[in-house]
Amino acid sequence: MGLTRDFKETILARVQTDPKFRDALFKEGIETLLAGDVDTGKAIIRDYIKATIGFEALGVETGLSPKSLIRMFGSSGNPQAKNLFAVISHLQRLAGLTVHVTTRTLGRGMTRAPSGD
Incomplete structure (x- = not known):
């Protein structure tokens, strides 16, 4: 089931007024x-x-066409890693954030990204 328009508008308003929520x-x-939940991750980034x-504006800043960006983050989009990382890199700079990836051992040599801070 898709999100309602009111919910999306609420998210939009909160992102624009609450920097902690936006980050x-x-x-x-x-x-x-x-x-590994690429579809949900793309929807959140979208x-x-x-x-x-x-x-x-993102298209101008990254050199990618806005239509390509919209498709890339759409439900059937399959972004190339180069384009995805270019967008993430620009969004980090725009937000003043730096994303760091860390791992932790789960046992038997398996690792996964931490789920919290």
């Missing part, structure tokens, strides 16, 4: 991608982009 949304999008820079 947490970006972090959640990245962590979700890294956890909402983040809509609420912050927008696809038109």
Whole structure:
């Protein structure tokens, strides 16, 4: 089931007025991608982009067409790593954030990204 328009508008308003929420949304999008839930991660990043820079300005800043960016973060989009990392890198700079990846041992040599701070 898709999100309602009211919910998306609430997220948009909160991102624009609450810097901690905005940063947490970006972090959640990245962590979700890294956890392997690509569709949900793309959806979170898409909402983040809509609420912050927008696809038109992001296209200008990254040299990618806005239509390609919209498709890339759409439900059937399959972004190339080069383009995905270019977008994430720009969004980090825009937000004044730096994303760090860490691992922890789960046992028997398996590791996974931490789920919290």
